Structures are given as C-alpha cells and as structure tokens.
C-alpha cells in the first residue's frame with residue numbers, strides 16, 4: 001500500500017536542509033524498529049511529502065491499523081497521511097488522517113515562545129526516540145528532564161499522558177514556566193489543579209521550590225535545583241524515560257570556568273542513572289561543537305549507561321549543528 005506523509009512546514013525550521021534525513025531516521029527508528037525501508041521525497045508546489053510503500057503485514061484490508069495511523073501522526077514532522085491511488089493516468093491522494101490523539105491541548109507546548117526554548121518538534125522527536133527505545137516493565141510511563149529550562153519536554157510528556165518531573169537551576173525559568181502554563185490553562189480551559197511547595201532544600205536560595213500541575217491522568221512538576229543533586233528533588237520517584245536538551249556550549253560556562261556542559265554531565269550522570277528504571281532510555285539533545293559526541297558517550301558509559309549507535313545530526317542555525325544521543329540503562 002502506497003502512502004504519502006505530508007511534511008509539516010515547521011519541520012524545515014527545526015531541521016533545516018536535513019529535514020529529509022531526520023524524517024527518515026525518525027520513521028525508521030520509531031515505526032520500523034530500525035529496519036531500513038525505501039522512501040521517496042516529493043515536492044508538489046509548496047508541499048513536501050515522504051512517499052513509501054507499506055509492507056502487507058502492516059495493513060488490514062488495505063488500510064493502516066488505527067494504532068499505526070496514530071504512531072505515524074505522532075512522528076515529529078508528519079502533518080497528515082494520504083493513501084495514494086493510481087487510476088489510469090491520474091494519481092489520487094485520499095486524506096486518511098491529520099490529527100494525532102493527545103491527552104492535552106497543543107497550546108501547552110506551543111503557547112509560549114521564549115529565547116532558549118528547545119524547538120517544539122525537536123523535543124517531540126527526542127521523546128519519540130526514547131519511547132521507541134525503552135524496555136522497562138513499568139505500565140505508567142514517566143519522564144525526567146534533569147535540565148528542564150521552561151519545561152518543553154515536560155509539557156510534551158503531559159500531552160502523551162506521562163508523568164513528568166523536571167529540575168532546573170534557574171529560578172526565573174521555573175517562575176516563567178508557572179506563569180506560562182497557568183496562562184494556557186486559563187485561555188484553553190484545561191482541567192487541572194496546582195500545588196506549590198518545597199522539597200528538600202539545596203545550598204542556594206530557592207532550591208527545592210517546585211510547581212506541580214495535576215492533569216486528569218498525569219502530573220507535571222518542575223523544581224528549582226542543581227541537576228547534580230536531582231535525586232534530592234524527586235523523592236522516591238523513578239522514571240521510564242529521560243529527555244534533555246543540554247545547555248549550548250557557546251553560551252554556557254561551567255562552575256570552574258570551563259566552556260560547555262560536559263563537566264556537569266560527568267558529575268550528574270550517575271545520579272541520572274540512579275533515577276531511571278532498568279531498561280529505561282534517554283535522549284540527550286546536544287550541540288555537536290560542545291561537547292564532542294565521543295566525550296559525551298564516555299561520560300554516560302562511565303556512569304553505567306550504554307549508548308546506541310543512532311545519530312540524527314541536523315543544522316540548528318547557521319553556525320550550530322545539533323544531534324541526539326540515545327542512552328540506555330541496562331535491564
């Protein structure tokens with residue numbers, strides 16, 4: 001069965017010229033369990049598609065199974081799915097689906113724009129990659145973002161119905177997160193309750209203060225704190241997934257004046273390891289200039305993780321290239 005997947009125009013802003021490669025890598029990792037398949041990139045006027053032939057075992061009476069439709073629609077770059085039919089000399093596209101089923105409004109993720117925000121689609125991509133890689137026995141999925149900023153990954157997790165905890169050093173980021181989420185819940189009448197409190201206090205003023213939103217079937221909590229002590233802020237909670245976007249080396253200077261976030265990862269990776277269930281997987285978004293992939297891998301291996309050979313490099317701006325490292329806590 002021939003399908004065309006319409007590429008969301010926003011994906012160009014997220015992946016630049018590498019849209020085609022990123023889209024294919026995500027499709028293969030998340031939908032075809034790493035098995036290579038043939039695809040074709042097609043431009044029709046302003047529209048861009050990926051065309052593929054779906055293997056017979058993935059169809060039921062000439063149609064995609066409902067869970068597969070939803071799985072495809074949740075790929076970060078897919079805007080709509082069309083069936084392709086050739087009748088005589090004409091090609092027909094039948095719109096099959098265009099809305100994935102999420103537990104929460106998209107406004108939570110897309111509603112606020114700010115400097116330093118990780119691109120919404122890149123964050124969804126990272127979450128999708130870990131969802132495809134994780135093999136824990138846990139029924140309830142849960143996400144840790146140990147350098148959460150203003151919580152893009154946490155809010156994606158809420159859309160996927162996952163509990164999510166974040167730790168963020170900057171108290172202002174946590175305040176902004178609180179203000180932004182409250183604004184969106186009001187504007188879009190999103191059912192929730194809010195709690196503010198302080199978990200174990202850290203060395204600096206404000207550390208341990210958290211804001212927690214309870215949704216119908218999950219919760220989202222962001223705590224002010226240093227990721228190296230992340231275990232102090234999440235209590236007994238353990239996680240099936242980890243997604244984080246490392247601070248960008250160019251702006252980031254560590255505690256001893258070193259450039260790039262490697263020393264923080266070296267100091268924090270053991271704590272992150274402790275907070276994950278066996279079989280859990282993580283996606284680390286990073287700027288390929290700082291740190292080097294090999295050093296990042298080394299830091300995680302030292303802490304007990306394994307690293308997948310997966311790579312998905314793409315330009316993030318004129319000067320910065322981004323990649324995602326997939327790590328796993330062995331079973």
Ligand SMILES: C[S@@+](CC[C@H](N)C(=O)[O-])C[C@H]1O[C@@H](n2cnc3c(N)ncnc32)[C@H](O)[C@@H]1O
Pocket residue numbers: 116117118119146147148149150151152153167168169170173225226227228245246247248264
């Ligand atoms: C690239 S930003 C994350 C942006 C976030 N994904 C978002 O969309 O809002 C990296 C974050 O790591 C935080 N950070 C840096 N060092 C940290 C530490 N030691 N502990 C916790 N967070 C830290 C920075 O304050 C920054 O907000």
